[in-house]
Amino acid sequence: MSNPSIALETDLTHIFPDMIKSDERQGYEGYIVEPAQLVYFLTRLRDELGYDYLSSVTGVDYLPEGKMEVVYHLRKSTGGAPLVIKTQVARENPVVDSIVSVYPGAEFQEREAWDLLGIRFDKHPDLRRILMWEGFDGHPLRKDWREGYFEEDSKPFKSRWPDGHFKRSEQINPFGKNVDYPAGFDPETWIPEPETALYAGLDKMVRGVEETAIDTEQIIINLGLNIHPHTVYFEWRLR
Amino acid sequence: MAAKVDGETIVGLKPVMGYLHRNHEKIGERNTYLLNMPFTDRLDYFCSMSNNFGYALAVEKLMGIKPPERAEYIRVIMAELTRIVNHVSTIGFLLNDLGAYFTPILYAFEERELILDIFEAVSGSRMMCNYFRFGGVARDLPAGTLDKIRDLVFERLSRKIDELELYLTNNEILRHRSEGVGVLTPEQALAYSTTGPVLRASGVPYDLRRADPYGIYDRFDFDVAVRYHGDVYDRYLVRIDEIRQSIRILQQAVKDIPEGPIQEGKPQYQVRVPAGESYGRVEGPKGELGFYIVSTGKPNPWRYHVRAPSFINLTPLELMCIGQKVADVVVILGSIDIVLGETDR
Amino acid sequence: MTEGLNTPGYEIPPEMQGQVSITTLDRIYNWGRRSSIWPMMFGLACCAIEMICAATSRFDFSRFGMEIMRPSPRQADLMIVSGTVTKKMIPQIVRLYNQMPEPKYVLAMGACASGGGPFKEGYNVVSGVDEYVPVDVYVPGCPPTPQALLNGLIMLQKKIDTQSLKTVRWYSKTPDQALPIPVLGPDIMDPRQYALIKEYTQAKLEAQQAALQPPPEGEAAQ
Numbered sequence: 045m046s047n048p049s050i051a052l053e054t055d056l057t058h059i060f061p062d063m064i065k066s067d068e069r070q071g072y073e074g075y076i077v078e079p080a081q082l083v084y085f086l087t088r089l090r091d092e093l094g095y096d097y098l099s100s101v102t103g104v105d106y107l108p109e110g111k112m113e114v115v116y117h118l119r120k121s122t123g124g125a126p127l128v129i130k131t132q133v134a135r136e137n138p139v140v141d142s143i144v145s146v147y148p149g150a151e152f153q154e155r156e157a158w159d160l161l162g163i164r165f166d167k168h169p170d171l172r173r174i175l176m177w178e179g180f181d182g183h184p185l186r187k188d189w190r191e192g193y194f195e196e197d198s199k200p201f202k203s204r205w206p207d208g209h210f211k212r213s214e215q216i217n218p219f220g221k222n223v224d225y226p227a228g229f230d231p232e233t234w235i236p237e238p239e240t241a242l243y244a245g246l247d248k249m250v251r252g253v254e255e256t257a258i259d260t261e262q263i264i265i266n267l268g269l270n271i272h273p274h275t276v277y278f279e280w281r282l283r
Numbered sequence: 284m285a286a287k288v289d290g291e292t293i294v295g296l297k298p299v300m301g302y303l304h305r306n307h308e309k310i311g312e313r314n315t316y317l318l319n320m321p322f323t324d325r326l327d328y329f330c331s332m333s334n335n336f337g338y339a340l341a342v343e344k345l346m347g348i349k350p351p352e353r354a355e356y357i358r359v360i361m362a363e364l365t366r367i368v369n370h371v372s373t374i375g376f377l378l379n380d381l382g383a384y385f386t387p388i389l390y391a392f393e394e395r396e397l398i399l400d401i402f403e404a405v406s407g408s409r410m411m412c413n414y415f416r417f418g419g420v421a422r423d424l425p426a427g428t429l430d431k432i433r434d435l436v437f438e439r440l441s442r443k444i445d446e447l448e449l450y451l452t453n454n455e456i457l458r459h460r461s462e463g464v465g466v467l468t469p470e471q472a473l474a475y476s477t478t479g480p481v482l483r484a485s486g487v488p489y490d491l492r493r494a495d496p497y498g499i500y501d502r503f504d505f506d507v508a509v510r511y512h513g514d515v516y517d518r519y520l521v522r523i524d525e526i527r528q529s530i531r532i533l534q535q536a537v538k539d540i541p542e543g544p545i546q547e548g549k550p551q552y553q554v555r556v557p558a559g560e561s562y563g564r565v566e567g568p569k570g571e572l573g574f575y576i577v578s579t580g581k582p583n584p585w586r587y588h589v590r591a592p593s594f595i596n597l598t599p600l601e602l603m604c605i606g607q608k609v610a611d612v613v614v615i616l617g618s619i620d621i622v623l624g625e626t627d628r
Numbered sequence: 629m630t631e632g633l634n635t636p637g638y639e640i641p642p643e644m645q646g647q648v649s650i651t652t653l654d655r656i657y658n659w660g661r662r663s664s665i666w667p668m669m670f671g672l673a674c675c676a677i678e679m680i681c682a683a684t685s686r687f688d689f690s691r692f693g694m695e696i697m698r699p700s701p702r703q704a705d706l707m708i709v710s711g712t713v714t715k716k717m718i719p720q721i722v723r724l725y726n727q728m729p730e731p732k733y734v735l736a737m738g739a740c741a742s743g744g745g746p747f748k749e750g751y752n753v754v755s756g757v758d759e760y761v762p763v764d765v766y767v768p769g770c771p772p773t774p775q776a777l778l779n780g781l782i783m784l785q786k787k788i789d790t791q792s793l794k795t796v797r798w799y800s801k802t803p804d805q806a807l808p809i810p811v812l813g814p815d816i817m818d819p820r821q822y823a824l825i826k827e828y829t830q831a832k833l834e835a836q837q838a839a840l841q842p843p844p845e846g847e848a849a850q
Contacts, residue, residue: 071345072559072560073560096474097473097489099476099564099571099590100573100575100588100595102575104585104588105586117562117573123493123495124494124495128562147474149476149477150476151598152598153595173301175300175304175628176301176716181815184751185308193748194749195749198313198583199583213755218824218828219824219825220759222748222753222754222755223816225817225829227829227832227833228829228830229813229829231811231817231822231826234813262287262289262294263287263288265285265286301714302714302716302717302720305714305747305753306749306753309751310750388680388684389684392680393685396686409678410674410677
């Protein structure tokens with residue numbers, strides 16, 4: 045357990061009175077920032093107050109209040125408890141400024157928030173789905189998203205406890221699998237989108253190519269990774 | 284990963300993940316708090332005790348309870364044993380990537396098996412221990428286990444690590460292939476939010492056990508292992524250093540462990556967690572493992588997020604691989620020490 | 629190992645027992661195949677670590693003939709699916725299964741590969757690899773201890789012992805069909821179920837449109 049006296053030496057609302065306010069909800073800590081001031085505020089925190097290490101970026105879906113919240117945990121590299129900063133946006137079409145320009149480490153975490161919660165990050169260099177595949181229907185971690193085998197919102201399920209009259213999920217779902225498809229979808233006429241975003245991202249990142257004596261071509265290979273680096277097998281995919 | 288190569292040199296790299304995305308967070312929102320404990324085992328499946336520790340800390344912070352002394356000591360012993368298990372396996376796998384196919388793994392797994400026997404005696408399972416509870420640990424150490432740990436820690440482990448170092452550290456192939464490969468400067472490491480041995484091998488002496496102590500780590504005397512070049516060889520050396528420091532902590536913990544109860548209050552299935560949020564974090568073997576929990580007072584969490592070190596440590600992968608050859612990419616990836624269960628959750 | 633090889637009923641004099649063996653074609657064919665099953669290195673998740681432990685010196689499985697774990701499917705006999713099978717990964721698994729040459733076997737190791745395991749309700753988890761690939765042996769456990777995996781492998785060996793050249797799949801007259809590879813659409817789609825999917829989504833669309841229709845005249849008048 046961290047020592048609260050190391051946590052924050054000063055009350056930040058005194059330094060930035062018009063941008064942030066303290067989080068007053070019961071059991072919560074930290075500060076809530078206006079979404080428009082987010083990047084500016086974090087830049088000043090990093091440069092002036094020494095919070096140079098971003099620990100975590102995560103999103104929370106508050107369905108009853110109609111808000112999406114993005115929570116940042118910042119630390120100083122000299123030590124101490126994390127500082128919690130939050131910003132709140134509306135749940136319909138949530139858009140937040142990306143902080144990749146301030147802390148490059150937020151890149152994958154913001155992509156994950158986009159993928160699972162649907163929070164769009166403005167000016168993110170490469171906002172694509174990271175854990176699910178492109179073309180997946182919906183943002184799974186939202187509170188109103190249900191999967192094929194959905195039974196109840198919280199365990200223990202009434203079908204299991206205390207009486208235990210459960211049915212096998214494969215028998216309830218019409219396909220026998222944990223799947224659900226959108227209405228009116230026709231698998232035979234549907235064309236999958238090509239992975240242009242992935243390769244476009246690769247092209248953008250090409251650094252200076254040095255001239256070598258051997259005449260070499262630029263190709264894209266897929267280093268297919270199994271669970272452990274020691275089971276790498278290569279799948280050559282030429283573009 | 285999709286890598287763009289010019290001949291053999293990498294000019295662009297994009298990791299593609301999600302092949303083991305097991306919806307830990309969504310399932311976590313449906314589970315009750317205690318039911319989530321075995322799921323945390325399966326995040327970073329090499330170090331199940333550390334994962335349990337982080338989750339137990341997060342919920343205990345919300346509940347406002349602290350475990351008794353003996354439980355704290357047992358937690359530290361298990362966490363440090365887990366660190367040794369993980370680092371020794373990582374060294375084995377790194378050498379597998381470097382080409383010494385399976386032999387170092389066999390040596391590494393010999394130590395791992397002995398420690399897993401201890402885990403099995405204590406919790407009933409070799410890998411997925413599910414041992415920590417909110418307010419302590421699930422059961423006490425059975426008779427004879429402490430002697431086994433003593434024997435390991437005082438007699439066997441240091442000798443075996445010395446032996447492993449004798450074979451590996453000054454090995455010409457290892458040094459030649461890993462020195463100067465995959466360099467990460469300290470500024471880049473901090474900016475890209477890396478944690479754990481990757482950060483410390485780049486010269487930033489940031490260890491959560493010192494920077495933001497949890498449990499009873501402030502009572503133990505140990506050093507933070509740091510190296511300054513930031514390449515693959517340094518990451519290997521940092522891990523060996525950390526094993527030695529873990530042995531040091533274990534020696535102190537095993538000497539000082541008191542008798543007493545191991546759980547605060549009565550063990551219960553339906554824990555009452557007041558509303559609020561908390562961020563519980565441990566210095567796991569791979570980095571900062573954090574659990575962010577939002578509770579609304581109901582038996583199951585409202586939001587349950589895992590700050591996975593392997594996921595975030597992959598962010599500078601492209602930076603480290605540009606300009607290296609294809610064969611080096613495998614080595615660099617092995618040195619970051621990722622576990623896909625944690626990366627994809 | 630020649631005890632199982634010899635057909636019972638024939639007496640071999642003791643001085644020739646090490647050199648002569650009387651057997652049937654089925655027996656010797658099965659004996660050769662079950663004593664040298666080469667697994668494919670296919671570790672997905674936590675069970676993979678127990679598989680590696682089963683391969684290391686404490687629970688060695690090379691004494692059963694599974695000496696070499698091949699990374700390439702073209703050279704492997706057995707695919708040990710160890711770990712949770714996710715929808716993103718299943719097209720690759722089916723592709724690899726198709727690339728394995730006959731005779732091939734699949735062993736579903738662990739609760740996740742057998743039936744989804746603890747993650748069954750996950751939106752990205754396939755509840756059991758047998759939804760897409762035929763499985764020969766299931767090894768329960770989470771993760772199964774290396775001893776349990778060895779038990780599963782021995783059971784596979786016993787299963788191979790019961791196969792006969794006359795009825796075996798790869799020598800049959802009909803050519804072997806490759807399994808269709810699932811497609812990653814709005815959700816994973818098995819090409820064998822396309823008709824069912826279309827029916828389901830059409831019914832859903834009609835139900836949605838019916839819900840949007842204004843109520844019939846009689847009710848509105850009331």
